[in-house]
Amino acid sequence: MALEDSKSIDAIGIDNEKNCVTLALIDSHDWINEEQHLLLLQEKLNTYLSFIESGEIYSSYKGAEGREIEISIHFKYDISENCTAFLDNVQETIRNAGFIFNYRIG
Numbered sequence: 001m002a003l004e005d006s007k008s009i010d011a012i013g014i015d016n017e018k019n020c021v022t023l024a025l026i027d028s029h030d031w032i033n034e035e036q037h038l039l040l041l042q043e044k045l046n047t048y049l050s051f052i053e054s055g056e057i058y059s060s061y062k063g064a065e066g067r068e069i070e071i072s073i074h075f076k077y078d079i080s081e082n083c084t085a086f087l088d089n090v091q092e093t094i095r096n097a098g099f100i101f102n103y104r105i106g
Helices: 034-053 056-060 081-096
Strands: 011-015 020-027 068-075 100-105
Touching: 020 034, 034 056, 034 068, 034 081, 081 100
Parallel strands: 020 068, 068 100
Antiparallel strands: 011 020
């Protein structure tokens, strides 16, 4: 259900090894309705970027100050080819904004 709650951050924490604050997005949806899934994912990522770019991350999470920021998606299921293409675009956008992006499957 976390993906459908597009207005919230699923998890936030400090990665001391990388000296960054990580915003984790939990995606437990399957890919039966790929178009809807990608739309939900886009909406959720927009919330994450807004949270960072507005500076809300610093007032909501004091440990974020002075650290790099990472967005990490955790997929429960293998991703589709269209999702891979989407994530390539997301990665470019997020990195151009000065943040770290990655994703994991499983």
